[in-house]
Amino acid sequence: MKKFSSMVAAIALVSSIVYAKEVKIGVVLPMTGPIAAFGQTSKEGLDIAYAQNHKLSNGDTVKLVLVDDEGDKVKAATAVKKLINDDKVSVILGEVASSNSMAMAPIAEKAKTPMITHASTNPRVTKGKKYVTRACFIDPFQGAVMAKYALDNGLKKAVVVTDAKQDYSVGLSKAFKKAYTAGGGKILKTILINSGDKDFNAQVAAIKAANPDIVAFTGYYNEGALLVKQARAMGVKAPFIGADGVGFPELIKIAGKAAEGFMYTDHFNEAAAKSPEAKAYVEAYHKKFNKPANSMGALAADAYGMILNAMNSCIKEGKASDDKECINDKLRHTKDYKGITGVITIDKDGNAVKSAVVNAVKDGKFVYKTTVNP
Numbered sequence: 001m002k003k004f005s006s007m008v009a010a011i012a013l014v015s016s017i018v019y020a021k022e023v024k025i026g027v028v029l030p031m032t033g034p035i036a037a038f039g040q041t042s043k044e045g046l047d048i049a050y051a052q053n054h055k056l057s058n059g060d061t062v063k064l065v066l067v068d069d070e071g072d073k074v075k076a077a078t079a080v081k082k083l084i085n086d087d088k089v090s091v092i093l094g095e096v097a098s099s100n101s102m103a104m105a106p107i108a109e110k111a112k113t114p115m116i117t118h119a120s121t122n123p124r125v126t127k128g129k130k131y132v133t134r135a136c137f138i139d140p141f142q143g144a145v146m147a148k149y150a151l152d153n154g155l156k157k158a159v160v161v162t163d164a165k166q167d168y169s170v171g172l173s174k175a176f177k178k179a180y181t182a183g184g185g186k187i188l189k190t191i192l193i194n195s196g197d198k199d200f201n202a203q204v205a206a207i208k209a210a211n212p213d214i215v216a217f218t219g220y221y222n223e224g225a226l227l228v229k230q231a232r233a234m235g236v237k238a239p240f241i242g243a244d245g246v247g248f249p250e251l252i253k254i255a256g257k258a259a260e261g262f263m264y265t266d267h268f269n270e271a272a273a274k275s276p277e278a279k280a281y282v283e284a285y286h287k288k289f290n291k292p293a294n295s296m297g298a299l300a301a302d303a304y305g306m307i308l309n310a311m312n313s314c315i316k317e318g319k320a321s322d323d324k325e326c327i328n329d330k331l332r333h334t335k336d337y338k339g340i341t342g343v344i345t346i347d348k349d350g351n352a353v354k355s356a357v358v359n360a361v362k363d364g365k366f367v368y369k370t371t372v373n374p
Helices: 001-019 037-054 073-085 099-112 139-152 167-182 201-210 219-235 249-259 276-289 295-316 324-332
Strands: 020-030 061-069 091-094 116-117 132-134 157-163 185-195 212-215 240-242 263-266 341-346 356-362 365-372
Touching: 020 073, 020 295, 037 061, 037 212, 037 276, 037 295, 061 073, 073 091, 073 099, 073 295, 091 099, 091 295, 091 324, 099 116, 099 132, 099 167, 099 212, 099 341, 116 295, 139 167, 139 212, 139 240, 139 263, 139 356, 139 365, 157 167, 157 201, 167 185, 201 219, 219 240, 219 249, 249 341, 263 324, 276 295, 295 324
Parallel strands: 020 061, 020 091, 091 116, 116 132, 157 185, 157 212, 212 240, 240 263
Antiparallel strands: 263 356, 356 365
16 A cells, blocks of 8 residues: 555656646846836846745746836837737736836736736726736825825925826825825925936926925936935935835935935835845845845845745646636735735735835935834
């Protein structure tokens, strides 16, 4: 009987090896272009997560198929078409920028291919979609955290700087204004910039004339760094607060000492990483890259982990690991997933309900200040 049991086990093992297949995850990131830091740090997080686990419970192997969209929405849409039609991926991970994710989402939706963005925070990314999910919180929450932190610190008069070319910035500005005014704050002025601008003398002059208690900047790190540098050079002393789009080393590299005190909301700070999952990730990240773990990488790792969790759940129910409908259903019904950036639950609209952190630049480094729960 023992011999027979051993034979059955051996046959099962051989069968799993013979029938195990490769399951493809398409990844769309801006590896080059104006927001390349987003893509590069996301890829670092994926590298860690993939090294930790790329085998499914039935023996299937996961393969990542990466396409660089250069931070361009047209190329992002083309990338999704290629991944679905040519590479035959089962799920899409990406993009970072909300504008690019919004260009991708209708294509994934039409093809009934699940898509999870790890970092696009504009509510319109998932609005009305059945196949699009996100691993990050949305701008109404992030904007409210920005507003609350400013008001809690007695900063009751704000100038808002919005990047008119970025859906992310437009949506975040709207969320900040709503929460800020509801909390008793006053918006003195809204100033528009455009991605790629380098000369902000006119905008800085307007900020200086308004004399705000705080400047709420809702764009990305390149423009944020140049703006705060020029503002300090022209004598603007008001503190700056931004969001997850500015929390990159480039902010400090470009702005130098002018970046000191720049506050921003974010998804993760390793100083607040208390769970076993977060600690293991941070340790692996330090070992491989020899630098602090960042939020974009941690978010990408969480999105990847959620995909694997969904695939394994499908396998447990006797379905194929690459069953798109099943993967999508499991992603959309994620509950209390213990991620690196916190505990994640997906609501009925495909959005992640989770905590946020507030960081600030101090002595040329990003330091953790506090955590705000939803």
